[in-house]
Amino acid sequence: MSNDQTRVVVLAAGKGTRMKSELAKVMHELFFAPMLHHVLAALAPLELLPETVVVTGHQAEMVEASLAAFPVSFARQAEQLGTADAVRVSRNHWLDCQGTVLILCGDTPLIRAETIGKLLAHHRASGVRLTVMTTSMADPTNYGRIVSDAAGRMLKIVEEKDATPAEKAIHEINAGIYCAEASFLEQGLSRIDDKNRQREFYLTDLVAVARNRGETVAGFFCPDPLEVLGVNSRVELAEAHRQLQQRRNLQLMTDGVTIVNPETVAIGPEAAVERDTVITGPATVSGPSRIGSGCRIGPQAVIRASRLGDGVTVEPFCLLENCAIPAGRKVAAGTISRG
Numbered sequence: 001m002s003n004d005q006t007r008v009v010v011l012a013a014g015k016g017t018r019m020k021s022e023l024a025k026v027m028h029e030l031f032f033a034p035m036l037h038h039v040l041a042a043l044a045p046l047e048l049l050p051e052t053v054v055v056t057g058h059q060a061e062m063v064e065a066s067l068a069a070f071p072v073s074f075a076r077q078a079e080q081l082g083t084a085d086a087v088r089v090s091r092n093h094w095l096d097c098q099g100t101v102l103i104l105c106g107d108t109p110l111i112r113a114e115t116i117g118k119l120l121a122h123h124r125a126s127g128v129r130l131t132v133m134t135t136s137m138a139d140p141t142n143y144g145r146i147v148s149d150a151a152g153r154m155l156k157i158v159e160e161k162d163a164t165p166a167e168k169a170i171h172e173i174n175a176g177i178y179c180a181e182a183s184f185l186e187q188g189l190s191r192i193d194d195k196n197r198q199r200e201f202y203l204t205d206l207v208a209v210a211r212n213r214g215e216t217v218a219g220f221f222c223p224d225p226l227e228v229l230g231v232n233s234r235v236e237l238a239e240a241h242r243q244l245q246q247r248r249n250l251q252l253m254t255d256g257v258t259i260v261n262p263e264t265v266a267i268g269p270e271a272a273v274e275r276d277t278v279i280t281g282p283a284t285v286s287g288p289s290r291i292g293s294g295c296r297i298g299p300q301a302v303i304r305a306s307r308l309g310d311g312v313t314v315e316p317f318c319l320l321e322n323c324a325i326p327a328g329r330k331v332a333a334g335t336i337s338r339g
Contacts, residue, residue: 081194259281
């Protein structure tokens with residue numbers, strides 16, 4: 001999908017206090033990369049041009065340096081005054097846009113390219129100026145609630161700390177992903193204030209702004225709440241890692257690789273494994289590794305940035321790093337080899 005009238009804003013300025021860490025939240029790693037990298041990787045297949053702008057703030061220099069390989073630009077939020085303020089500081093990157101601004105959070109590493117594409121298509125087909133991705137959670141604690149009228153029309157989003165008991169009982173929540181027409185976004189941001197318990201400028205208030213102007217706000221429902229999981233704690237970080245690794249292992253098994261004890265096998269996104277190979281966990285294959293067909297990888301094997309020809313056997317407790325193993329060879333148990 002290519003559309004030169006779509007701009008993308010990724011919000012990555014927050015510290016993430018619930019992580020209980022000095023490290024910027026979006027820099028915490030899961031599935032072999034910082035969580036922010038997974039969000040940008042999901043955008044790549046959509047070919048949204050001309051640019052993606054990442055809003056940085058806490059530890060901005062480190063976050064920006066980590067994205068050297070990505071085709072992005074940056075906007076700095078000097079003081080973290082809320083999500084609406086974060087989008088506002090990025091305005092020079094989308095103000096001249098005659099189309100849609102797609103806004104995502106840098107802490108949703110499970111989002112899929114297919115889902116983002118469907119959101120954009122839904123927004124364009126609906127003809128509205130604001131679309132909000134939503135989902136439903138059994139426990140919606142800490143998420144903004146979607147408040148709708150009796151006819152199901154979205155009225156507003158209420159943040160957890162500002163919600164009444166009745167609003168807290170709502171299970172439909174804001175996923176933190178939006179499509180807004182640039183002209184509306186510029187006007188809407190100017191009407192958002194910080195009159196709330198956090199004294200922040202909430203991007204969620206765009207919904208109320210639109211409704212007060214008599215405009216319809218479209219909702220796009222994501223049926224899988226895990227896909228829009230916002231990582232705010234170490235527990236959620238571990239769950240997001242598990243989900244990404246499970247996706248990877250399921251794809252490899254579908255493609256003809258046998259994985260024994262898949263919950264203990266970590267295979268990175270850069271690694272390639274050919275069919276009829278058997279990997280027995282616990283095992284790790286990472287970096288730009290290439291494992292040929294018909295190989296057997298024993299438990300407790302760690303393979304990093306290595307190439308294995310067809311029919312190679314790696315016995316248990318081996319470490320192979322930057323190695324090239326010819327076809328048909330056997331690597332003895334306990335071997336440590338750094339090429």
